[in-house]
Amino acid sequence: MLHDVSIPYPGLSGCPDYETLDTRTLLARALADPALGRCALVSSFGAESVVLLHLISRIKPDLPILFIDTELLFAETLRYQKSLARLLGLSNVQIIRAHPRDLSQTDPHNRLHISDPDSCCNLRKVQPLQRALQSFDTWISGRKRYQGGLRASLPLFEKDGEKHLKINPLANWSAQDIHDYIEQNNLPRHPLLEKGYHSIGCKPCTRPASGRTGRWSGQNKTECGIHLRNGRVVSRPAAAVLVRDGGFVVKDQQSETAALDLPGDTALQDLPADLHNHSMIRITFSNFADGRGFTLARDLRRRGYRGCLRACGPLLADQYSMIRRVGFDEVEIPAEHARRQPERLWQARANWQAYDYQSRLQGWTRGRQHHI
């Protein structure tokens, strides 16, 4: 049960200025304060996690500790988590995972992290954590101001959505503070630190590098999203992209009101009688390997359809010349798809009329040189 709080949290009762408290006292008071309701620590058991885990273990070793297993973690992290929990006597580590159904639906081949790391973090970290946090009122994280980026002005206490309070007890710790604490208390460090890792997340998205620059290196991403407040990672469906010979074009919703939509596997006998009345027919490919849409397009042209034929779906740039040759005028691809198959890949296939064996055979005349 949580009293109404505002940012920053003004009152640990009887202690207005807790920025001056030492971290251990702060934590001890917070964990004993009924106003904060049910508390949990969220720990990644990563590069610096041992500090906060050690602090907690000296105050309340049976505090629920939420450990998110994305199922893409380093083996070293999994082993470290087990051995550290045992060493520190942390008796209430709860392992949080995505629901297998969600995984098989959204990321069945474990490659979402390549095409859309935000969605992968959302699937494997953000959503599972949100579900788990429903049982708690306050959660504790190990973020620090010195880590920079979005964390540079981190408060000790902050409101997290409508229902939660978040404590960042190490907010004003420096890197040196962390180092000294570990040395003085002789704490075991994460084994990958020896190998040049400084920040440790999931295996596919972590490279050895200093600070957090090894995370999602080469991408624009610096946070997995579990700390982003309005900030739940929301995938906003971006506008689909049109591809023509000249390149990418933005869709104009107006021009498509009279379009007829046909799935690629539409049987010939199921074609509507009035198809010639539509200025546009959109043929949908459920996946790029289902070639029926190519035959459908050809059949429509054979029936004399003169309007705009559009191929819709996750088609590959390498299919562009086939698409054009069977009679499509353009392609519509999802925005996410366009990120992986950017404009220049499609442009590379814009010369779809070159080396067309079939037309050449049909137009063959004796004695003529058919070099092109």
Add this chain to the structure above:
Amino acid sequence: MSRPFVRSILSANDLLTGRVVYLTNTDGWTNDIRRAVVFDDKAEAIARLAWAEAQTHQVIAPVLAPVRGAAPFPTSNRDRLRATGPFSLAGKPAQETPSARPSETPHV
């Protein structure tokens, strides 16, 4: 229906060369089967397989291969052949000999 888990190694094909590689205990890939990490725990094996499937920039077609013994020795014919390469009847690598028995007289 689940079968009891047999201790296994994890093999795959290297993306660039196509050659058979095995997962080591430091999450690296080797073509020496003796350095393959052996999984006794089913959950761990499955977790590592899932991880390997995500390493699409390095390997393709990862599979768990049951083994026995210290070597470790793969129990299936396929995995054994992947470890040793193809062999002709005479026990020599097939590609060395167009004929296992060179002949002096023309064959009739």
Add this chain to the structure above:
Amino acid sequence: MYEYNAFDQGFLTQRLKQFRAQVAQRLNGALSEEEFKPLRLMNGLYLQLHAYMLRVAIPYGTLSASQMRALADISERWDRGYGHFTTRQNIQFNWISLADTPDILDALAKAGLHAVQTSGNTIRNVTADPFAGAAADEVEDPRPLAEMIRQWSTDHPEFQFLPRKFKIAVTGSPKDRAITRAHDIGLRILRNDSGKVGIEISIGGGLGRTPILGQVLAPFVPKSDILPMLEAILSVYNQLGRRDNKYKARLKIALQELGMANLRESVLVKFQQTRREFSGGDQSFLAEVEHHFALPPAKQQSLTPYQNAMRKDHALSRWVQTNTRQHKYADYVSVTISLKTPGAVPGDATASQMRLMASLSDRFSLSELRVTQAQNILLPHVHKADLPDLFQALQKENLSSGNIGLVSDITACPGLDYCALATARAIPVAQEIALRFQALNLEHEIGPLEIKISGCINACGHHHLGHIGILGLERGGVETYQITLGGNGLKPTTLGERTGPGFSADEILPAIERLLLGYLKQRTNRAESFIDCYRRLGPLPFRAMLYPNSENEKGPEHAA
């Protein structure tokens, strides 16, 4: 033979550029493995047990000497110095790396070779009678038609993502050495009673786990209707072929499920449309391309030295008897070079063997070679006067086995030694059978016999078509070999019959021995071949030879 012009070369150059880009995109993540796989397959690159395998097309099995030399060079530079000739007249290199593949395709293109559409759900290499253009029994050389179909099917925009692979074969001889009835589309060139030439189209044949012989779609079609008919058949298949189950996606299944009447009707309706798109250009092409395949006049040379040599040299005359076939020129023969020296890997040739065969074809066969569906190499046009020198020269590289069509001329797929789909090893079984009967000195005694071995149910070894077929499976982690009998590739194409439970790897050779020794006892005389004997006696006596301790073939399983 057909020679590439600037268009063909330009197409390959562009294709290669596209493939290089695809590989780069795979490596940088723009293409996932799932997206890259069909693109890589379309360019002939498989992942096998040990490495990538590149399957190079040899269109309708015809190869020039310089192309053979190029294959030798490639095998040495980027592989392990050998290649494997397949039952679909292609060549496979087994130790390829993805990183090298663009360079290999470049080297192939310079020699007028490619790996386009040798894999994937596309129209595959069009195969033909390996004796095309040479055989005395031919109505017409099928290769101009095959070349036209090759070009028509190359990069066809509508048919790159079919429900499954698609195989076409063409023959110009009534014997049908192209096994057209075992293909999705089979074309037989015929002459009718008034002497006109037409083509019989059969569809829906295929081996594999459900072997089915094709049925006649149209009995006598003019050449001008061939491409429109192919368009119609492929278009109907593309729409109606199943996509829910990989094992039920071939045209043969669609034919079984829909029935010939329905399928024929759908094809003919579509044909009404496709025919309008052809206005004779393809026929002009056909007329022009026929010149590429014309045979020069026969050379005049005395046969006396050859006849003398045949009398004196027993080995030569034996080899000529087994390895040569009648040619349409009276003084010529077609010579089969055996890649089945007992103990060798069937169908494999080293780089130096390839180079020797190339130079011999330059000397003796108008620089032309063929690949046969039995994994041997043919020199199609050899003057008999040259046979003694040819035979002599072949001995240098162990290519002079006189065993064509005999027990040791075994067709075997690469099997579990190489192939990721295989369930059992095929090569060692072939080797031990060949060596055994050579050691027993029974090859000629047994006479004509076709043994075919497949290392899995996909039947790339064509075991269904063997007089004796051997299918290698796996039961409980152990290899087990099932025997079929009575199959035949030549017309009338027949599928072999299962005999009973499988034999272990240790038992298969003794079983074959019992079978052949039993045949020797049962045949009426030397003139009755194994297959004739089987047809006369039926399966029961042969099953008794295989399973001597059982009442019938339903006896105890021979599982190890």
